[in-house]
Structure formats: C-alpha cells, structure tokens
Amino acid sequence: MQLISIAAVKEDMVLGKTIWNDAGHPLLQEGATITSRIIQRLEQLNIQYIYVDTALSKGIEIEETVSVSVRNRAVKDIKQSFDVVRNSQGKNVAFVLEKQAQLLCSQIDELIAILSSSEEALTVLSDAFLYDEYIYQHSFQVALYSLAIAQEMHYNAEEMKIIGLGALLHDIGKIAVPHSILQKPGKLTDDEYEQMKEHARYGFELLRNLYSVPLLVAHCAFQHHERLDGSGYPRGITEKDIHPYAKIVAVADVFDALSSNRVYRSKLLPVECLAIIEEGSGVSFDKKVVEALKRSVVHYPNGTIVRLNDARVGIVVRQNTTLPLRPNLRIFEEQGERLKATYELNLLQAPQVKIMTTEPEYIL
Template sequence: MRLISINVLKEGMVVGRTIWNEAGHPLLHKDVIVTGRIVERLRELNIQYLYIDDKISAGIELEETVAPGKRIEAVKNMTKAFENVKKAKPIQTSYILDQQSKVIGLIVEDIMSSIVNSEEVLMVLTDAYLYDEYIYQHSFQVALYSVAIAKEMGYSYEDIRLIGMGAILHDVGKLLIPSEILLKPSNLTDEEYEEMKQHTRYGFDLLRNLHTVSLLVAHCAFQHHERIDGSGYPRGLVDFEIHPFAKIIAVADVFDALTSNRIYREKMLPSEAIAIIAEGYGKQFDTRVVDAFKRSIVHYANGTIVLLTDDRRGIISKQNHVDVTRPWVRIFEENGKMLEATYEMCLSDYPAVEIKKIETDFDGYTE
C-alpha cells in the first residue's frame, strides 16, 4: 500500500487501510473501491492522506507500534476519564481526577508494554483514525512519543511510567479553559491567548495535591511549554530550571501538534515536523531529547513516495533500524520512465543519495 494526498484520490482506487472513528467503528473499510461520494465525504471529514493499494506498492505493509484495537480502546477510556473530570463541580474536580488516575495509569502501562519491549521504531498513523475530541487523541499521542523518547534515553521503567503519566495529563488544565476559547475556529485575541496559557497552571493546581499522582507529574503539566532559552511559559524558565521529564514532553507535544489536524491549520508529515523541531535544537529544545526523538520515531512511513536527489523515484518499503533517516526504498522510476521491474535499495548503502522530496501528490501507476 502507499500513502497519497486526498487531492489525487480518484474513483476506482482501492482503499489500503481502514479508517476508524472514535467509537472504534470503521468509517471506510480496507479494500473498498473509491467512489465520487467517498472522495467528497473524506474531504468533508478533513482527511488529508490515506493509503491505497496498487501495483507499485504491492506487498508493502504498515505495522503500527500500538495495535488499532488497543489504541481505540485506550482513547475511549481516556475520554470517559477526562469527561468525568470535566463534568465535576469545581470543588470536586481534584477528587474525581484522583479516582480516575487508576484508569489513566493502566493506559500508560499498556503504552509501555507496546513500546518498551519492542525493538521497532515508533510508527503512528494518525489519519487512520478520526476523533471528535482533539485533547484526548493528542494526550494519547504525546504519551506514545514521550515513552519512546524516554526509552531511547535509557530511563528506568519507573521513570518511563512517570513520564507517560505526565504526558497523558500534561494538558489536563485545558478541561478548565472555556470551550469558546479552546475550540475557537479563528485566531485568539490577546486576552484569550493569555487565558489559554493558563492551562499549565490549572493543570499543576489540579495535580499537585492528588494522593495517587507524583508531584513530578504535576510539574510536567506546569512546564511542558517552557523552553530552554527562556522563551516559554508560564514562568520563562531556562535550561537547568526545567525538569528533564518536561523537556521530553515538550518535544513530543510540539511534534504531535504539528502532525495533527488543527482548527487553524493542516497537519504536516513526520519528516516535515521533525525538521521544524530540529530548528529549535539547543535553543528551545534539549539536544539530548531531540537526538533521542529523531532515533526513535519513523521519519518516512512505509508506503511514502519519495523523489531522490539522483532523480530516481521510489516508495519507502521498510525501515532501516540502524538509521531511521535512511530507510529502504523500492525504486520504480528512473529518468522519468517507469521500470519494467522494481528493485530495492537501502539509502545507508548510498551516502551521496538523499531524499529530495516527499510526493504524496504523485499521480501515476495506479493500475
């Protein structure tokens, strides 16, 4: 299967991967033949990419680190837990959150069981799922990335668990932000933005007195928008003043924000978001965290069409676990001409060849 932009989806193409909704129900099944109505519906849902099956991508498979069923169940459980907190009276909010922390802890344990014991780099395919509540999907994703980074950095099992808890709860303060601000489809006013920034303090205040949650988790909520150059908020902390766990969650949080659909902009592909984070290397983000992040996350997902610097065109066929930035590519075109037979190459074996461009809008060879 291969990844294509909705812009080049046409009638007659074959869906390569099922798309699920937040209830765990399939919205579009694998192997369905695309119709004009399907194209229209996917545009209405703001789906930007999907996988199709075709001749040049035959045999290329995608295996998410967290199985679809486990992900859907985790987000459903998170939604219930957070909604219980959201519905509580202000005086009861911390008490209800304390009660729900066991559910949240079990979700973290499930995430860790999928990542800590795996030798694979983390692959997450967010466009295979649709969620009405962005905060819950986002919190789950940030926990995935944070746990993967912490594992790569060599943290102990207990520290990884705390980092996972901090990641899942990092945005809990947003439950106290008025929905007209949180879900506003246009730019926030200065006053609204200042209120939005208060979610870090609200989260800290909610978590710091819980009996079942470590104070370190509360500091993750408080500091995940701090930056090592002092440009972050709420307190403008610098490098040594920011807890190492919060530095991890800061990178995971930005990466997921960039690679997810938001009200005010479209998502980026992983390699594009990684490049943005790299611009903050040693400035906004801790160098050790960014290095570990780049080693632990898939840069180019299997099934992605790429144009190489020597003008060969191919499709990412499998990951290179020695260097995730230089995967295996199935070459199907040279000098603008389709090859009679494709062949595989690992970019690590060709140091002079780089990926020049990702081509999700490539519109050829779909028979």
C-alpha cells in the same frame, strides 16, 4: 499500500487502510472503492493523506506500533477521565482525579510493555483515526511519543511511568478552558490566547496535591509549554529551571501537534515535523531529546513516495531499525523514465544517496 495526498486521490482507487471514528468503529473500511462522494467527505473531515492499494505498492504493509484496540481503549479512558473531572465540583475534584489517575496508570504500563517489545521505530497513523475532540487523541499520542523518547534515552521503568503519566495528563488543565476557545477554527484573540495559556497552570494545581501521583507529573503539565530560551509560558522560565521530564513532553507535544490534523491547519508528514523541531533544537528544545525523537520515530512511513538526489524515485517498502532516516526503497523511476522492472535499494548501504523530497501526490 501507498501513502497519497487527498489532493491526488481519484475515483476508483481502493482504500488500503481503514479510517476509524472516535467510538472505535470503522468510518471507511479498507478495500472500499473511492467515489467522488467519498473524496468530498474526506475533504470535509480535513483528512490530508490516505493509503490506497496500487500495483506499485503491492506487498508493502503499514502497521501502527500500537493496535487499534489498545488505542481506542486508551482514548476512551482518557476521555472518561477528563469528562469526570470536568463535571466534578469543589473538593470532590481531587478525589475523582486520584481515582482516574490510577486508571490511566494501567494504560501507561501497557504502552511501556508494547514499546519495550518492539524493535521497530514508532509508527503512528494519525490520519487513520478521527476524533470529535482533538484533546483526547493528542493526549494519547503525546504519551506514546514521550515514552518512545524516554526509552531511547534509557530511562528506567519507574521514570518512564512518571513521564508517561505526565504526558497523558499534560493537557488536563484544558478542562477549565471554554470549549469555544478550544474548538475555535481561526486565530485566537489576545484575550483568548491568555485564557488558553492558563491551562498549564491550572493543570499543575489540579495534579500537585494528589496522593498517588508524583509531583513530577504535575510539573510536566506546568512546564510543557516552557522553552529553553525563556520564550515559553506560563512563567517564561529557562533551561536550568525546566525539569528533564517536561523537556520530553514539550518535544512530544509539538511533534504531535504538527503531525495531526487541526481545524485551522493541515498536518505535516513526519520528516517535515522533525525538520521544524530540529530548527528549535538547543534554542527552544533540548538537543538530546530532539535527537532521541529522531531515532525513535519513522521519518518516512512505509508506502511513501520519495525523490532522491540522483533523480531516482522510489517507494518506501520497510524501515531500517538502526536508522529510521534511511529506509529500504523500491526504485521504479530513473531520470524521469519509468523502469520496466523495479529493484530494491537499501539506503543504509548507499551513504551517498539522500532523500530530497516526499512525493505524496505522485500517481502513475
């Protein structure tokens, strides 16, 4: 399978990876032949990249770390939890949220088990899943990234559980933000932005008095938009006052926001997201957390076309678990000339060779 930009998709191409809707049903099955109508529909859904089957990518497999069934079940539980809390009134909110938090804890346990048993860097195919409301998918993925970072930083199981639950509930305060603001396709007004920022404070107030939920979960919600240099919100605190768990959730939150489709912005590829986050390392984000993220996630997903510093072009065939930045490639072009026979290049064994750019619009 080859990762390709929607701008380069042509009729008669064959879809390599199923696209799912928010109910866990296939929107477009792998193996489907692409038509002009399908291309138009994918563009309307703001899908930026798809996987297609090509001769060049034969034998290349793309598997998400977390299965479709686990993801769909988790997102369904997150949506249910948010909706139940949103529809609760007065003193009943705390009781309801307490019960929902216990349900979500089981999801965190399952994700921890999956990550602990996987030797591969984390692969998340966010374009393969479409949801009517971004907040639920986002909450799931922030939890997944946060747990991967925490595991890389050698937090123990109990600490990871708190971090995971804090990440899963970091946006719970958005239930108090008007839907018109959450789903606004354009830039928020100053007043709307101030209302949006209050979600961190409201999330803290919702979570801080729950009996079965550690207070640190509430602090993840409260501080995930704070930045080391004091430029964040809602309180503008600096590095020494931000809890280490919240520093993890902050990085995971931004990484997912950059790598996901939004109504007002196109997604970026993982390596592009990591480059942006690295620019803020030590200023906005904790350096150790940023480095842990870089070691935890796939930079160049399998099926990605890349151009090297020596003018060779190849496609990523598999990852190197010890260093996600340097995958194995299938080289098919040298100095602008297509090779009669491809060959494999392991970037771990070629330290002088570097990936310069990705080529998602490359088609033969």
